[in-house]
Amino acid sequence: MASVSTPARRAAAGSRRTGFRRAAATDRPRSGGAGWLFATPFLAFFTLFLIVPIGIGLWMSFTDASLTGHGDNTLVGLDNYTEAFGDSQVWQTLGNTVWFTVLTTVPLVLVALVMALLVYTGMPGQWLWRLAFFASHLLPVAVVYQIWSMLFQPDRGMLNGLLKIFGIDGIAWLTDEKYAMWSIALVTLWWTVGFNFLLYLAALQAIPDHLYEAAALDGAGAWRRLWSVTLPQLRRTTGLIAVLQVMASLKVFDQIYLLTKGGPNGATRPILEYIYDTGFTNYRLGYASAVSYVFFGLIIILSIAQLKIFSRRED
Amino acid sequence: MDTSFKTEVDASASGADWIPKAGFTLHAYRTIFGQGNLPVWAVNSVVIAVCVTAITVAISAMAAYAFSRTLFRGRRVLFAVTVASIMVPPQILIVPLFRQMLAMNLVDTYAAVILPQVVAPAMVFILKKFFDGIPRELEEAARIDGAGSFRVFWSVVLPLSRPILAAVAIFVFINTWNNFLWPFISTSDPQLMTLPVGLSTVKDSTGLRNAQESAASILGSIPLLIVFMLFQRQIVKSVATTGLGGQ
Numbered sequence: 001m002a003s004v005s006t007p008a009r010r011a012a013a014g015s016r017r018t019g020f021r022r023a024a025a026t027d028r029p030r031s032g033g034a035g036w037l038f039a040t041p042f043l044a045f046f047t048l049f050l051i052v053p054i055g056i057g058l059w060m061s062f063t064d065a066s067l068t069g070h071g072d073n074t075l076v077g078l079d080n081y082t083e084a085f086g087d088s089q090v091w092q093t094l095g096n097t098v099w100f101t102v103l104t105t106v107p108l109v110l111v112a113l114v115m116a117l118l119v120y121t122g123m124p125g126q127w128l129w130r131l132a133f134f135a136s137h138l139l140p141v142a143v144v145y146q147i148w149s150m151l152f153q154p155d156r157g158m159l160n161g162l163l164k165i166f167g168i169d170g171i172a173w174l175t176d177e178k179y180a181m182w183s184i185a186l187v188t189l190w191w192t193v194g195f196n197f198l199l200y201l202a203a204l205q206a207i208p209d210h211l212y213e214a215a216a217l218d219g220a221g222a223w224r225r226l227w228s229v230t231l232p233q234l235r236r237t238t239g240l241i242a243v244l245q246v247m248a249s250l251k252v253f254d255q256i257y258l259l260t261k262g263g264p265n266g267a268t269r270p271i272l273e274y275i276y277d278t279g280f281t282n283y284r285l286g287y288a289s290a291v292s293y294v295f296f297g298l299i300i301i302l303s304i305a306q307l308k309i310f311s312r313r314e315d
Numbered sequence: 316m317d318t319s320f321k322t323e324v325d326a327s328a329s330g331a332d333w334i335p336k337a338g339f340t341l342h343a344y345r346t347i348f349g350q351g352n353l354p355v356w357a358v359n360s361v362v363i364a365v366c367v368t369a370i371t372v373a374i375s376a377m378a379a380y381a382f383s384r385t386l387f388r389g390r391r392v393l394f395a396v397t398v399a400s401i402m403v404p405p406q407i408l409i410v411p412l413f414r415q416m417l418a419m420n421l422v423d424t425y426a427a428v429i430l431p432q433v434v435a436p437a438m439v440f441i442l443k444k445f446f447d448g449i450p451r452e453l454e455e456a457a458r459i460d461g462a463g464s465f466r467v468f469w470s471v472v473l474p475l476s477r478p479i480l481a482a483v484a485i486f487v488f489i490n491t492w493n494n495f496l497w498p499f500i501s502t503s504d505p506q507l508m509t510l511p512v513g514l515s516t517v518k519d520s521t522g523l524r525n526a527q528e529s530a531a532s533i534l535g536s537i538p539l540l541i542v543f544m545l546f547q548r549q550i551v552k553s554v555a556t557t558g559l560g561g562q
Contacts (some may be wrong), residue, residue, distance in 0.1 A: 009545045033387075035381045038378065039469070041375070043378065046397070054408070067410070138493075206448060244401075247437075279406065280405075288406075295404065
């Protein structure tokens, strides 16, 4: 059994290795002009509508700017930052954000992978998987909120009704501190899994047929091919999806803001909601900017660590 | 969803009954159709979503190709900055962006709604990773035949990347269609509003808007649902049947 898979694996490894060697050999002579030409349109918009606003925001974080437009030019130095580091709300909401990210990343990657494999291999019920993607991913957050606030109703909600059939007492999905974050994670899985699903589906299509044929010729069964050809070939995509998912989960705001407003008792309040509340409800734009740059700084450190890990693995 | 079929009194009653006491009613929908400017908002939504999608896919694919396949000074740093920028919290960009639009005299124009939305570093990242996986042999063959960089990009790389280009276009289109905050902030002229923004401005004379808000968000998502239901086969096919696997 062990020898069965080796040619396929060797083929996969071989193509990857020559790819790398070629990359090194052919890239060097082509430098300068063309690259810049291709990158310029994006970089122009990127600078104008992302880098410049980030700069303005950074400047605001050193002032006592407020939404009412007053106090804009008073520089307060690092006051906002010292306040942010000593603010227990910052750390609590940051903890919630990390907890949400942990809860959502693994299921969002695994469920998407399983859905994509089911669609790709043509399992029965394809239309259902496709619908699962199209129906939920298309919905604006306001509709997601309406559907789930009804499902989560403690007395008449469908989920507690379902539990009752199995003789389990209903839970207060969104109002019990123990369950609220899990409920939000469930909603998020349902709502956003389609994005990862579609990425996996595109990646599955890019696996060359000859790898499967080689494996089949060697007598590998369907499971063996999945294990020794498909999954290793999806490694790069899985890395990509995991990175994007962590980043997306850290930015959670909309669904929590609508479903629980950060409650009960601050148990689901993410850091972006804290930033939003200080900036737009309390009008303290300067301080809100400082908190977001603290958050941004932590994430940059995290991303660098993550990229380091993944690039090492690719080598 | 059910809420949108209730009267305002039922919708704001404390217990949420699925079946309203006063029976189902189309009142909320009638109010919206009566007061809103639905055809204009729908056209705006389509124009804006199509423009954003086309520009985003074009500039992101080009940049991703540059990052994946060419060498130029600063490439690594620029790519790292692009990836890091995925993490910028959008809430903090809103106010600076709005001030920028004021300074550029663009508030209440299509450009103000469209241009900031075409910056999609996450899409550049996704496309770059997929371009990295395309075997270089195919490009080399084209180069030997005398094709220049743009020719290789257009005739070799893009056709091979149709699945991921389709996926990216779908993501961008959906996000733009459902985007509320930026179009809401950058437009105040009802003639320029998108569906979600326009629908949110419709108020009932009673001031009670629970049922109407439901109706509004349902109405806003219906066109998208219909388009995707009709074309889901083609969309999945375009994602699923091209690419290297089908060669």
